[in-house]
Every structure is written in C-alpha cells, then in structure tokens.
Amino acid sequence: MARSPFDHNQGDTVKYSEAHTEPDDDPAPAVADPATGEVRVLADLCGTCIYRPGNLMHLAPGRLRQLAQEALARRGHIVCHSTLPALAPPGTKGAICRGFANAHGSAIFALRMAPLIGRLVEVPPPPTHDSTPEERNA
Numbered sequence: 001m002a003r004s005p006f007d008h009n010q011g012d013t014v015k016y017s018e019a020h021t022e023p024d025d026d027p028a029p030a031v032a033d034p035a036t037g038e039v040r041v042l043a044d045l046c047g048t049c050i051y052r053p054g055n056l057m058h059l060a061p062g063r064l065r066q067l068a069q070e071a072l073a074r075r076g077h078i079v080c081h082s083t084l085p086a087l088a089p090p091g092t093k094g095a096i097c098r099g100f101a102n103a104h105g106s107a108i109f110a111l112r113m114a115p116l117i118g119r120l121v122e123v124p125p126p127p128t129h130d131s132t133p134e135e136r137n138a
Helices: 063-073 098-107 109-117
Strands: 039-042 120-123
Touching: 039 098, 039 109, 063 098, 098 109, 109 120
Parallel strands: 039 120
Antiparallel strands: none
8 A cells, every 4th residue: 555755654664684673663754744745855865874885774685675665666765764763863854765765766756746846845864873073063
C-alpha cells in the first residue's frame, strides 16, 4: 500500500546494518506538514548520509540497494536517519534523505508533486554528534 508523505510510516524504520541498528518498531517521522502541505527534503547530504562514498553508516553489503528498492516499491521515500527521533536534536522534523532524492527524485511522488504546488521545503541537515563545528553553527 502506498503511503502519503503525511503518514508516520508505522513500522517502516529499518535496521541499517548489524553494526548500526535502529529499532524496527519506532515509527519514521512524517516528512510533510498536513496543515500546510509542505514536504521537507534535506537541502544537502547529512554528514553520514547513506549515499555518501565510504559507507559511513556501516551498512551491510547490498543494504542500501535493498532500502532504496523497498522505498520505491511502496512508492515512498527514505527518511534521513539524521532526522529520526532517536538521532536528531529535540524538535527536529523528519525530512526525505537528500541522497535518496538525488538518486530517485523523479520516482518519488512527494518530490514530483510538491514543487508543482509550491510546497517543497529544503531544510538544512540537523546538527548531530558527528557534525563539524561549522555545520553545528551554520
């Protein structure tokens, strides 16, 4: 079943790898504001984006491909891990992963529709424990 970007994707938070896991039962945050219709996407890759070279999130071999295929199969998206409640600063709202958007933007319903109605909002990656001082102070 396809989900709207307004949904809280219950149960869709996935384990990234055996070395770095997220609870499977924690819901991924919504990437859209139902009151305004705005869809959030990161303006840039976060510091540990799963699409950056070097496997910074220690994904198991083939895991990135699997995550992308699963998201595309449900006509959805990948929520940036740096916006997940367990990793993000308090008050951070969910946003579509910039790496996923760059790689698959034309296949993502929310990213095709939001610009047409003026509702796409690019948000900066949230500061994280692995951010540089410049990134945290930006």
